[in-house]
Amino acid sequence: MTTDNYSVQGGTAVITLNNPPVNAMGHAVRQELAAQLEAAWADAQVQAIVITGAGKLFCGGADVKAFNTPASRAEPSSRTIVKQIEASTKPVIAAIHGNALGLGLEFAMGCHYRIAQRDAKLGLPEVKLGLLPGGGGTQRLPRLAGVEAALRMIVEGNPVGADEALAIGLVDEVAAGELLPAALDFAARVSGRSEHPVASRRQAAAPAEAGWFETQREKLAKAKRGLPAPLECLACIEAAVSMPFDEGMQFERQRFDVLVNGTESKALRHLFLAERAAAKIPDLPADTPVAPVRSVAVIGAGTMGGGIAMSFANAGIPVTLVEARQEALDRGLATIRKNYDGTVAKGKLAREEADARIARIVPTLDFGQVAGADLVIEAVFEDMDVKKELFRKLDALSKADAILATNTSRLDVNEIAATTTRPGSVIGLHFFSPANVMRLVEVVRGQATAPGVIASSMAMARQIGKLPVLVGVCDGFVGNRMVAQYAREAEFLLEEGALPQQVDGALQKFGLAMGRFAMSDLAGLDISWSSRKRQAATRPAHLRYSKVADRLCELGRFGQKTGAGFYRYEAGSRTPVPDTVVSQIIEECAREAGIQRRAITDEEIVERCIYALVNEGAKVLQEGIAQRASDIDLIYVNGYGFPAWRGGPMFYADTVGLATVYQRICQFHAQHGAFWTPAPLLKKLAEEGSSFKELGNAPRNA
Template sequence: MAVTSTSRDGIAVITFDNPPVNGLGLDVRRGLAEALASANTDDAIQGIVITGGGRVFSGGADIKEFNTPRATQAPNLHDLIAAVEDSAKPVCIAINGTALGGGLELALGANYRVAHAEAEVGLPEVKIGILPGAGGTQRLPRAVGLEAALNMIVSGAPVAAGKLAGTALFDQVVEGDPVEAAVEVLRGKIVAGGPHPRMRDRKVEHDDAQGFLAWARMGVAAASKHFPAPLRCVDAVAASLKPFDEGMAIEREGFTVLVESPESRALRHAFFGERAAGKIDDIGADVRPRTIDRVGIVGAGTMGGGIAMNFLNAGIPVALVETTQEALDRGVATIGRNYGNSAKKGKLTAEQVAQRMALLTPSLDYAVLADADLVIEAVYEDYAVKQSVFGRIDAVARPGAILATNTSTLDVDRIAAFTSRPQDVLGLHFFSPANVMRLLEVVRGAQTAKDVMATAMAMAKRIRKTAVVSGVCDGFIGNRMIEQYSRQAGFLLDEGALPQQVDRAMEAFGFAMGPFRMGDLAGNDIGWAIRKRRYLERPDMVYARNADLLCEMGRYGQKTGKGWYDYVPGDRTPHPSAEVEAMIVAQSQAQGIERREIGDDEIVERLVYALVNEGARILEEGIAARASDIDMVYLSGYGFPVWRGGPMFHADQVGLYNVLAAMRRYARGHRGDAWEPAPLLLELAESGRAFNDPVARPRAVAA
């Protein structure tokens, strides 16, 4: 990291370089403030250009300093912007690349701005539950107009500088070197003479500002009911119609309220959790990933086809293998149909669809996998089937190729033993639909090589997945936890609840879908197959019988037109089923359970705390490296409400003492044996700590 200053015939060019995104950390702020002060006291300097090193101007605050005293230590961002704005000599910002958050706010404090046409600018703070806190809500409306600024700030979406050419935000938008252009702009302005403009002195012009703001408030309120930040952003932007200092006071008030809100805490937790999930403690930068230029996939069903699309979208050739021509043709047709639907919606051009399909090589011959760098099996969840497939892959795959299983529950080490190269085997658990869902569980086997893990994590970024590392256990992180959630849902039916009440309560809590609607969508027979295996392997694991009875009735879910709910052909709307209700009531009677009224609060606590308790076991066993990894699994793959931060973060906010007290209360009821608290939960609750405390972090992920 460095701040350097050079002179070009009376123009000081100050460059700050803090890879990877030129974050405005304390050292950068100090360096810029000192370089600015030095230029102002140098009689040979007439004007100042500030630019970023590398390909980025600034991504804003330095995330390494978040939640540390350095984040606000003087000179803070407000101090630095004031120094730029009050400079005795004119300042021009040369935006050489992305300028986000505090980076754009810094630029708005200058007299002039020049940007490369492809540079993107934006204020994304709303995405972590806050609003721009260094004058962005006041200066941007003065620069680009009330409507454009409101759209940028409320959405948090970046905009290409070229689209903002002609606004007061930029004096020039160029295709060439923005620093050279900034030097020339500044020379021209110096020759023309002062005074040099300040953004704070401009007025926001709009023909019907109050009418537009009233309309915007209604739209934003409807779209963001669980998130307070967007409406606060509207209020702050509306304050730009006031004198600048009054508007700044309103912005500061809004920022202060939001930064302490539970929603912002949860969103910030998710922001940092996603970045932490990509790090594996015992794998440093010295471990070089293998090259992935070609991928092979065995199985052209729903999962295999969806997995293939991820690589095709990234421009990676895929060989797709099936055992019958009918299955292969069906799989290829499904991929083509999915791309066709995207083209109809305007998300892809016909040319892009053709390019992706041209990268796909369908085959009935395993020999096409011989030159693949990564081979993924996506076949039926059965050890005998897996053994057959991996034996054939092992025979044809080149040395050094990575072999992956997409299993959702089976033992990756047992599968690795089917090959002669267990060091090259890992689990890549994609979630359905694999071409849509962001989550990818990367399962580390006992012998999985470090460079194989490094390759998987790099590959996940390339195909735009949120990768979370899991150790080997039945169900890994997500499905192991969801089993306890589902067990509690079944017990609630025994005791007096109905599927629609349970689903309604969980959806009101914020889940995208309740457990019974989720079962109907995924296929109830999938869970049935897992339970049948459990009955043999884990006879101590007790389940409510109603889910098995449902499947015995042929009610597998949407694919059969009936599951926990009834469905009308061509319509996925769930309708309560009298047949299912009668079955549930009869099952309660058969067990001698007197049905009772169950409140929504109890439903939510029992299902969420079942997740939390199993998550604690996963942590203490080292299956997950950190609590935030578990939260990322649930935010990215299971529809847990993002504004609650994930199950482990939510438990921290409730207080682990309170979670434990609720669990002990439920342990006195039906199937109370399911509430044996995890030792880690007990330890943390009794010591007043939380899952996401640094001291609560266990050892590295178990292999």
């Protein structure tokens, strides 16, 4: 038997896993692998078997799309193949390069030996998809590396390098040079042995510390609130110590089945696939040219500008940081240095690397220095006149093929682009604060934005480690447009009877990282206040409007920055403390609006805040501002602290059932008026018994 994926070299059969792009171990791959192994075992000339991966990695794991389908369990399963390998008298060696992740590592652990290239990474990241390693990982890893190392790798889901894998016993050798020659040499050395090590036949040693598993269980319950997978991982690792191997494997399978059919894992897998879908733009030709971004100019050295500059410097791209005043430039650079110093102090970055990144940021007061930049990003004050004047200036100074980007969080990109002679070169790049930390970037295409500018901007964002999601132009784009509805309901609930701490508490119990009002205090109440004052002249007089936040701002309560907002803050503390002054303002605003305050349940708080997001999200979809519902979910999970294990607001609505959500929104419409007019798309899907997921990229006109 000789194929592209099977050959015999000097008495060793070389089998190559070949399923681009990550050699996922789907059913077809398993079928081919099983046939190749049978051929090697039947060939008297073959004394050993080496299994490696095609391309850049060994195996990226299972086929995530096949989960919850018959194909995931179809024979030959990986468990069946590993049992056959364990019984083999011919040694089977996994030769690992690039990554061996998930089922890829579980399979490798089922081989007799493992040899890894020095730059290889080995890991079991299933917990990040709300799962546990279901191919024997929780049973073999403790036997090979010990329970402490197994717990760290499985519960954190982060890979280890080849040297660490060797130190903990996960691999047998690290290749000094090229992998395949080293693996063939290793195979020749072990082929004459009378027996070969089998991980499942080892005894997993119990931890030395009494009560270790109970201690870890308490820690995980506190640290991983709302997530069942970490505790299930721990239970399976404990089974590796307390049960015979076959019973442990059975227990692992039972717990995997519970998780794979659970909402939390389905939500996390939804987001995993959503990230891949977000990179696909249906109306952008696949051959659209992508211009490389080798140099960047950032206008504005404030919080956003500094964070954006750091993002590019972190990726090795030189940045020119432009400011109008020396004191503002000095202040911005001081903040950048402080951020890097903090990372160094935590041991997360070497001093030399931090200094190299700082050196990539070149400060200047000379706007003419933007002339050589491939990409220019403005991050100045959120005022349309200021931005339009700046873009007229950038239009004159920047080179002809430069991308001109605005970091506006809500202003009209089309209006900004119209001030230039090249609107096709203008795009929105809405980074989220702090920009050097947050992954999300809303890439905002205007009516005139050229396809190449869109493609280049999406590629650039990925190049610097961000998650780009393409959106259209409207007030607030996707994220801030939707959050305005969420904020409105939260503030109305205050007037109707709740207090900030109750609203925030209910939303945090639901899973949000922060409640609405604590988040407002962190961001600064003055920013949204400025926006409301600009919009006051066009606000319809007949629509309800809460004045609570305005009253707080009129008192100079802008949040944490002033020591008081919806809460008060002790000196040097970020802990929100309920304040009677706020309660009095809420009661006054309710009286002035003629609202009779009442008892509000946590259930109503969650429904009104979250369903307000869903209803607006359906409108955003129907208008084409977002390409797909999963894009909205990515924005909310990665930009607004929506719990990943709920999958985002649109996925959450699907899990509740759109008919149920629609019915509740109709009730809110009857009770609270026009703000709750049901989105036509939501009505259509609910009546059809459909879902946002099923909608996909289909036409959305109701």
